[in-house]
Amino acid sequence: MAGHTGDQGEVTRLLGDLGRGDKDAVNQLLPLVYDELHRLARSYFRRERGEHTLQPTALVHEAYIRLVDQRAPLESRGHFLAVAATQMRRILLDYARKHHAARRGGAGQKVLLEDTMAISQQKPVDIIALDAALLKLASLDGDQSQVVELRFFGGLSVEETAEVMGNSPATVKRAWSSARAFLHREITGGSLDARAMGADPSGF
Amino acid sequence: MTPERWAQIRQVFDGALERSEVDRAAYLRVVCARDDDLRREVESLLSSHDSAGDFLDKPAASFASTTQTLISSGIDLQEYPPGHRVGPYELQKCIGRGGMGSVWLATRSDNEFKKQVAIKLVKRGMDTQEILRRFRLERQLLAGLTHPNIAALIDGGSTPDGLPYLVMEYVDGIRIDRYCEQHKSTITERLKLFRDVCAAVQYAHGNLVVHRDLKAGNILVTADGIPKLLDFGIAKLIRNEFDTLAAAETRPELRPMTLDYASPEQVRGEPITTATDIYSLGVLLYKLLTGKSPYGLAARSDSALRKAICEQEPLKPSAVVLTDEKAVIPDATQKIDLTHEETRDKARRRLKKKLAGDLDMIVLMALRKEPLRRYASVEQFSGDIRRYLEGRPVIARSDTFGYRSARFLRRNAVAVIAATVATLTLLGATILEQQSAARASQRDAIAEARLKVIEAESLHQQGDLMDAYFHLAESQGPPAALETYRSALASAREFDRTHAGLPAASRFLARAAIQVGNLAPEEALDLFTEACSRLDPLGETETADYFAALEGLGRTQFRRRDLLASLASFSRALQIAERQSSGGGKLDQASANLWVGAVLAHNGENEAAAAKLRKAFELYSDLAGAHINSVEDSPAGYRKALADLAAQASPDLRQAIETQLRESATS
Numbered sequence: 001m002a003g004h005t006g007d008q009g010e011v012t013r014l015l016g017d018l019g020r021g022d023k024d025a026v027n028q029l030l031p032l033v034y035d036e037l038h039r040l041a042r043s044y045f046r047r048e049r050g051e052h053t054l055q056p057t058a059l060v061h062e063a064y065i066r067l068v069d070q071r072a073p074l075e076s077r078g079h080f081l082a083v084a085a086t087q088m089r090r091i092l093l094d095y096a097r098k099h100h101a102a103r104r105g106g107a108g109q110k111v112l113l114e115d116t117m118a119i120s121q122q123k124p125v126d127i128i129a130l131d132a133a134l135l136k137l138a139s140l141d142g143d144q145s146q147v148v149e150l151r152f153f154g155g156l157s158v159e160e161t162a163e164v165m166g167n168s169p170a171t172v173k174r175a176w177s178s179a180r181a182f183l184h185r186e187i188t189g190g191s192l193d194a195r196a197m198g199a200d201p202s203g204f
Numbered sequence: 205m206t207p208e209r210w211a212q213i214r215q216v217f218d219g220a221l222e223r224s225e226v227d228r229a230a231y232l233r234v235v236c237a238r239d240d241d242l243r244r245e246v247e248s249l250l251s252s253h254d255s256a257g258d259f260l261d262k263p264a265a266s267f268a269s270t271t272q273t274l275i276s277s278g279i280d281l282q283e284y285p286p287g288h289r290v291g292p293y294e295l296q297k298c299i300g301r302g303g304m305g306s307v308w309l310a311t312r313s314d315n316e317f318k319k320q321v322a323i324k325l326v327k328r329g330m331d332t333q334e335i336l337r338r339f340r341l342e343r344q345l346l347a348g349l350t351h352p353n354i355a356a357l358i359d360g361g362s363t364p365d366g367l368p369y370l371v372m373e374y375v376d377g378i379r380i381d382r383y384c385e386q387h388k389s390t391i392t393e394r395l396k397l398f399r400d401v402c403a404a405v406q407y408a409h410g411n412l413v414v415h416r417d418l419k420a421g422n423i424l425v426t427a428d429g430i431p432k433l434l435d436f437g438i439a440k441l442i443r444n445e446f447d448t449l450a451a452a453e454t455r456p457e458l459r460p461m462t463l464d465y466a467s468p469e470q471v472r473g474e475p476i477t478t479a480t481d482i483y484s485l486g487v488l489l490y491k492l493l494t495g496k497s498p499y500g501l502a503a504r505s506d507s508a509l510r511k512a513i514c515e516q517e518p519l520k521p522s523a524v525v526l527t528d529e530k531a532v533i534p535d536a537t538q539k540i541d542l543t544h545e546e547t548r549d550k551a552r553r554r555l556k557k558k559l560a561g562d563l564d565m566i567v568l569m570a571l572r573k574e575p576l577r578r579y580a581s582v583e584q585f586s587g588d589i590r591r592y593l594e595g596r597p598v599i600a601r602s603d604t605f606g607y608r609s610a611r612f613l614r615r616n617a618v619a620v621i622a623a624t625v626a627t628l629t630l631l632g633a634t635i636l637e638q639q640s641a642a643r644a645s646q647r648d649a650i651a652e653a654r655l656k657v658i659e660a661e662s663l664h665q666q667g668d669l670m671d672a673y674f675h676l677a678e679s680q681g682p683p684a685a686l687e688t689y690r691s692a693l694a695s696a697r698e699f700d701r702t703h704a705g706l707p708a709a710s711r712f713l714a715r716a717a718i719q720v721g722n723l724a725p726e727e728a729l730d731l732f733t734e735a736c737s738r739l740d741p742l743g744e745t746e747t748a749d750y751f752a753a754l755e756g757l758g759r760t761q762f763r764r765r766d767l768l769a770s771l772a773s774f775s776r777a778l779q780i781a782e783r784q785s786s787g788g789g790k791l792d793q794a795s796a797n798l799w800v801g802a803v804l805a806h807n808g809e810n811e812a813a814a815a816k817l818r819k820a821f822e823l824y825s826d827l828a829g830a831h832i833n834s835v836e837d838s839p840a841g842y843r844k845a846l847a848d849l850a851a852q853a854s855p856d857l858r859q860a861i862e863t864q865l866r867e868s869a870t871s
Contacts, residue, residue, distance in 0.1 A: 184260075
């Protein structure tokens with residue numbers, strides 16, 4: 001694969017800086033990762049129009065293969081995937097906010113990630129509400145919020161998430177279960193504080 | 205809620221999840237004995253957990269709208285603010301965007317005349333070597349072109365952050381097709397306008413420049429009715445064609461091409477010549493005369509359109525006009541009111557009459573599949589239109605017979621190829637009289653293999669084509685084989701691009717990548733990695749191909765002294781080989797053992813190394829049917845024994861062992 005040889009050296013170097021604790025490297029990495037994700041999304045979209053669904057993790061992984069020198073240390077991969085996941089979250093949120101602002105006045109419409117895959121009955125996700133809930137979760141447990149970011153926005157599997165975070169897959173699975181329950185409760189307005197205000201028919 | 209409290213809730217929640225629903229209530233009663241609030245929190249979370257369904261289960265990237273967002277937001281975020289200064293120019297507004305960058309309307313801020321210009325900027329993050337190279341090329345090309353129908357290059361430079369830009373004549377106009385529509389131009393007016401475009405292309409060709417991306421969107425007509433050709437962004441100098449084509453082949457995403465106007469040779473990735481521009485001009489003329497694309501309904505999907513471009517004859521323009529409701533263009537004699545059904549119908553019939561005959565022939569001649577059967581030059585094309593306008597006989601008509609016989613030959617390609625084999629063999633015999641018979645027969649084999657490639661290509665059988673390439677490469681032997689494998693890889697990439705998701709496409713690509721990787725050490729790491737990443741999603745991780753990719757990867761990593769990675773690759777390869785029971789498996793096992801042993805030895809793990817090398821030695825002894833007595837039980841001892849063994853083995857085996865010993869030796 002020819003790859004972006006120009007970007008590749010740069011991204012690999014920045015990941016190295018990040019590994020050595022240079023937090024500023026993230027800011028330089030973001031636009032490079034962003035461009036690659038954007039470019040890949042476009043090419044996937046073109047290639048797979050109608051006939052195939054988008055491969056969930058393919059985007060981030062392909063961006064990694066293209067942007068990072070494969071001889072880079074393993075931890076670089078973790079840093080990269082984390083940056084990519086953050087970037088996906090930011091892109092989606094910015095976009096959702098922009099749409100939200102444009103539609104304001106339209107009786108509090110939600111901006112949803114709809115699923116166009118016909119076989120799945122997956123419910124749409126309100127991206128702005130999810131972000132708010134994630135911020136709340138981050139204030140309670142930063143690791144859990146990162147697990148969600150990596151898995152939902154970065155498309156990483158449990159095993160990959162564990163590798164990035166330096167945890168065991170079992171730990172990640174546990175963190176994921178309670179985080180997901182927490183976020184779902186927040187988004188559907190079912191937090192206990194809210195319930196306490198009115199009569200609760202379910203008897204809690 | 206505090207983090208401490210949340211940690212407590214989580215712990216109880218995790219415990220509850222591990223228990224069956226029946227046991228949960230009892231568990232919670234015990235754990236939350238004196239803390240009702242804790243119990244309520246956990247119960248509420250459990251209920252949320254149960255009702256969450258597949259909430260967040262699918263990553264955001266699998267939502268179609270995410271893709272859309274990435275596509276559209278990219279444009280927003282890449283923008284330069286209006287008022288931004290680029291050299292002495294001030295950006296005013298963005299007038300065009302593409303994958304590589306954007307085009308801005310700007311004024312020279314230190315100039316009292318406020319002359320407007322168009323500035324082309326590379327997008328941040330897109331400043332890769334390839335794009336910068338293309339940018340420099342465009343500047344170089346444009347600097348050499350001065351023509352009233354070509355937008356001129358005024359200036360160029362780079363921004364403080366190093367991004368290059370081009371300053372071009374700003375053309376205040378509209379696309380040629382919309383211009384004709386808006387002005388209700390008659391056929392004669394359209395033809396005259398088209399001839400002005402031809403003049404610009406002819407001039408470029410005279411300067412050895414092929415535009416390659418001629419389309420209505422690249423031709424603007426000013427208020428004075430002067431067409432101007434824009435965007436030599438992907439134009440190429442004719443003399444460097446092969447060089448640049450190879451570059452584009454390996455980076456399909458960097459081969460921008462407007463499919464609507466693409467010629468068969470562009471679709472197939474074949475060499476591009478001035479005839480390619482003639483074809484695109486033919487499409488443009490077709491659209492200007494009928495308002496339709498030459499392949500009509502076939503244009504539903506990209507792949508269908510590609511096929512139509514290569515195989516389907518376009519409908520005659522006159523035929524399109526009659527069947528299509530919308531195709532109504534006024535003829536030369538009068539402007540008409542198109543709102544009336546009756547006059548529209550009349551106009552349509554009059555237009556058909558006008559197009560039938562010479563104009564049909566002219567357009568179809570430009571659109572012929574075979575570049576050599578089109579007009580010989582833009583000048584000739586334009587000249588034929590002039591002759592038509594003057595009522596004189598056109599070339600396109602007189603050429604029809606020759607054309608038909610050419611089509612006949614094409615339809616009977618196989619027979620013709622057989623005849624060509626005979627001719628080539630004769631020719632070969634004459635040239636090779638002085639040479640040894642062995643060389644001659646090798647040449648014959650190569651010539652024949654080459655024809656097989658051409659045949660498979662013309663029949664669009666990708667599988668046969670790959671086989672033909674591989675067969676050709678094998679008869680050539682290195683180093684010539686490398687170029688053939690590269691062609692195979694380029695062809696596989698193209699096939700993969702048009703058949704994304706097809707497992708066979710990935711397989712072809714992986715196979716070709718492995719072969720190129722074996723012969724091109726510089727690119728090997730990327731290629732072997734790519735081959736693995738192509739086969740992984742297919743689940744084909746136990747195949748001979750996967751073994752070859754891993755072994756190649758291991759060798760490459762070893763050369764780079766990345767011993768750990770190399771060991772990992774060879775170990776996986778060994779596992780695959782060990783699970784195979786066939787005869788080939790034994791050879792693979794032997795070589796994987798040899799490599800694992802060699803890498804271990806380099807890493808100073810002599811005991812483990814000796815064990816693997818012993819295994820390799822035993823397997824190779826078996827295969828060679830030979831025996832070596834008294835072997836010293838050490839890595840060095842087995843290496844020596846293997847070398848002795850090689851001397852007694854069959855030529856192929858000997859070469860295999862010696863190559864591995866040589867490659868795995870300390871440098």
